[in-house]
Amino acid sequence: AQRVTQPEKLLSVFKGAPVELKCNYSYSGSPELFWYVQYSRQRLQLLLRHISRESIKGFTADLNKGETSFHLKKPFAQEEDSAMYYCALKEGDKLVFGAGTILRVKS
């Protein structure tokens, strides 16, 4: 079965510090990976997808097939980045989500 693992339930960093949210996956084919974010009292929304290879709100994520990872990174965390982050793998027409990581950015 395809799996997505986010090893950290909570990541707490200071404002201005670098952030790396880890995501590892297992998938037999060519994976399509996403990061979703859920801010407090807001709906789940797409942050970025690996096929776009773009930077959104300063976040980037590179697919590493050798390490089966898709870690989310930002060089300088901001307080408004505090949210729940989910890594997800597309399997056919459904999304398989990791357990999520709460990012808390302290001032």
Place this chain on the structure above:
Amino acid sequence: KAGVTQTPRYLIKTRGQQVTLSCSPISGHRSVSWYQQTPGQGLQFLFEYFSETQRNKGNFPGRFSGRQFSNSRSEMNVSTLELGDSALYLCASSQGTANNEQFFGPGTRLTVL
């Protein structure tokens, strides 16, 4: 464009009852997916409908069912409710073809007493 809407937003039921949740996708979207979100299990896929046909199904018991109407609106039904069915039920819509982003609704918070 209006976003995905879900009704009702909150629901309280008792064990053994049944419940129907509704999802209206973004205009023009033909695919609707349902997910269950709980603190213990996280986000789990229930099923996906495209053009009124169930295209994918997750690992949930038969008590969980759904359907999609010709206007792409979808309903999800849970029969014989159990305490463990308490969760946030999320609906997501997309155009339903490859590489289409899924847009999520605000969810329906179901509490089973």
